[in-house]
Amino acid sequence: MSYFRITLTRSGIGMPKRTQGVLKALGLRHRMATVFYPVTPEVAGQIMRVKELVSVQEVDKALTKSEVRAERRPDPGFYLESATPRSDEAVQDRGRGNDEIWKYGGFNMVRDGTGKGPMSQWSL
């Protein structure tokens, strides 16, 4: 099942009533509003009536309103780490000279060797 992803890029203000009616029928009330409709001749004809005002993509899946919103949300630039429980074995290993595991502030840090920064080669 494929869908048309229709986004209103130009306003319908001042256009003929028939054109504005098509936008209303498609559920495009505001600029940058996005709607999904299955690929049918009826929808294709509606898009042709407002082809100068919208941008259209063919997609496999219809997204919900919240999914479209999540798409627009920018990358926050951080992520939250979760702490692993402290184990005694790690401490003993360190005592025997195993440098691959060390304790830092309640976290057991393990060297993975894939990181690029000075601290990033230590992961939880």
Next chain:
Amino acid sequence: MFGAFRPTNPLSGGLLWKIPWRLSKFQKARQRKRLRAVDSLVATLDTALTKKNITTKAVERWKEEMPIEQEMVPKDKYTIFDRKEKKYRKSMRKLPKWTRVSQRVNPPGY
């Protein structure tokens, strides 16, 4: 001399509009971009419908009658036929809502 009601040419009664006849190169570039946007939209519709073996009259008729942006001559992209105008052509910007309507073909011979 200064202020809102200074005696400039348009304000001193005479009809004087200073709207350039030609579009600037930037306006022309945006016009071409809009034409191409409509072309790509019709192409998207066409590929989506052919995958499902559907033909739509609106799409078929557009493909048959309308030239794509690359096929159009500059005269048709930036000017429009007008029987009252000298040399039968006026600037595309004289068409109401010209950035939001399609105007691609003109009478043959003009």
